[in-house]
Amino acid sequence: MKMIDRKKFLLSTLGLAGLPFIAKSTILKKLTFINKPENFPVVIATWDNQRAVETATKELIAGKTALDAVEAGARVPESDPDDTSVGYGGMPDRDGNVTLDASIMDHLGNAGSVTFLQHIKHPVSVARLVMEKTPHVMLSGEGALRFALEHGFKKENLLTDKAKERWKKWKEEQHYNPVNSNNHDTIGILAIDKQGNVAGACSTSGLAFKMNGRVGDSPIIGAGMYVDNEVGGACATGVGEYVMKTLGSFLIVELMRYGLSPLDACKHAIQRIVEKIPEARNNQVGYLALNKKGEFGAFSIRPVFPYTVYQHGENKKFESESELK
């Protein structure tokens, strides 16, 4: 292939040919990120996950790794009965089963995940063990449960009375409404530790009243969450089907690798969804990204997608910009 054709081909493969906000000549040049240690440690998480961010921050300040921090952070909503999208208290599927998905990645590119896991309150910790103790990346269903029990996790009932009541009410109407402003809270969390290393995690009970057996984006490495320690990380919340079809978190990290800011990378990934999947406009996806320098950004299909950040000694709440106003 001639040089010029090859470049055109690469640009269109990346879907960047029409990007208005970056000079094409710079797109294929990988950036080398110069760390800005004054920006560390930093933690960023989806939605109003303030307690999770505080917990992760404490770990980092105590000198723990970014991996320890994101795991500790994700465990907070996992054990919170009032968080109806994660772990204990999560909304069940349409048959009344709470089924959980989670993933985790460290700065060495190691990854672990669990899908369709039942009866275990902390799927993120099981995902970490899959990463550390097995030759695999993902364990699912019965096998994931057996693996968790073998490693000392307790079998518990995760369906709270409150979740059961909502499920019973839903059964009367059977109206399937994937993600609106009242039924979210999946945690995606990214952190950079004092050494400048990046890690990420994601944990969810998935879409409320989903079909039995449905698995979303959160445990799919590159969809619900992705980390590359050379570049940074990204994570997603919202309708997982749209995120999976466009491999959003991987796309965002790759766009940052080639020069986009975290905000522009998230914006591009949201625009990809809206362009390719017209009905996505009626629903929500929110992306968060953090680059190696400690800069962060977020973008969503619809307003409002809040997120929480710890940096420079402060825990702050932000709202993302959105494609639809």
Ligand code: SD4
């Ligand atoms: C899923 N992305 O399973 C998750 C749902 C979610 O807040 O983010 N809810 O599709």
